[in-house]
Amino acid sequence: MQTLSEQNYLKAIYRLSQDEGVKITPTAIAESLGNNPASVVDMIRKLTDKQLIAYDKKAGVRLSPQGQKDAVLIVRRHRLWEVFLLEKLGYHWDEIHDIAEELEHINDTTLADRLEKFLDFPEYDPHGDPIPKANGKMAKPYSVSLADIKTGTTCKVAAVRDTSSPFLQYLLKLDIGIGTTISLVEKIGYDNSLVISINGKDNTTVSQKFGENILVE
């Protein structure tokens, strides 16, 4: 098994690899973890030695089959714990990420499977991210954002891209959660702000950045 740090690197690389066609560079990993690129180079060497990743200057960093498996397991644990914290312990969705970030590292052969069963095999976590099954398979993540849809369309919130507390608290204030109905009333050409109607209520204007962080179906 890996150290805590190694696991966090694997997770970061996995997350970056979700943006298909984007090369995973040391700098990108460094930014993602808030570390110095020099530290990343060290860790790339270590993870390469352990055969968890492969690094090629041209292609960037890629997870090996084993690295992929390990990363997915960490993500699985993270998302299952998030469901537990929300559903069983009554946390709000803006409070669970950081705690799950610690819980995900607890490693026991049957823990994730037992937790999954206890939670009745949830498909998605409270932020709308699909939960990998024990075999590593999972539903396709949502990918269409509120900023992508056509003016006049109505959709439902399926997931959030940003799981940070400030963003989620803002959503709470706007009364937006998973399943909320949103209509895109107008796109402001000047700065791509979005005028939306939440659950059929009065119009609200939100930024492009905001819209990009809400995934819909």
Add this chain to the structure above:
Amino acid sequence: MQTLSEQNYLKAIYRLSQDEGVKITPTAIAESLGNNPASVVDMIRKLTDKQLIAYDKKAGVRLSPQGQKDAVLIVRRHRLWEVFLLEKLGYHWDEIHDIAEELEHINDTTLADRLEKFLDFPEYDPHGDPIPKANGKMAKPYSVSLADIKTGTTCKVAAVRDTSSPFLQYLLKLDIGIGTTISLVEKIGYDNSLVISINGKDNTTVSQKFGENILVE
């Protein structure tokens, strides 16, 4: 807050301080953690600087009020997680200690309290150890062992002193758990072995060490 290592030292010192009247020496701590005494001396300095312990050559190591508080909180978390693992996830009592050992370090202001509520405020953990309340108070631990009672007496298993997997698996094989009725039929003078009857069934002979690790009421 403390590092993982610091927390483990606090916990070890707390555990040792449960044997009243016994001086807590660097060597004792080292043995308890499987570390080298030299490492313990380093950590004693660090914890002293942080005012979590006080060290006096004569009196040995003692927890400060803050250190005591922190240690009890770790124990509280450990025992609550053990209840969770057994009752909610269906683990057996010989499997939970090591997992709880990791879970206990997860630090969030409300996590332990929420977990306690979710578990319906258990008083004892699956090994019979009392669970500290949020204010640090807890029931008195059981202290009379099977080796302490008089021949001919019948009692109930209240707790186990040894929570290691081998011991608990042995108990499983003997069909002994918390609440099991045991009668002490005879003490063998030669080596203090105990002849016992479990739940009124045929006699079994167990060692003195075994008897000392079973606490009864």
Add this chain to the structure above:
DNA sequence: AAATAAAATTAGTCTTGCCTAATTTTATTT
């Protein structure tokens, strides 16, 4: 009380995982 044994401490080392500063390599402009 001296001799011996045990415990505590110090000194120095190692690994992990991070850092900064300097340098080299690769990309992007002009």
Add this chain to the structure above:
DNA sequence: AAATAAAATTAGGCAAGACTAATTTTATTT
């Protein structure tokens, strides 16, 4: 293509937390 900017890498260092070996202090025997 040369100049410049950005990214990657190397070198050297630091703190935490462990270790071993050597030394000093304290306890226990004889």
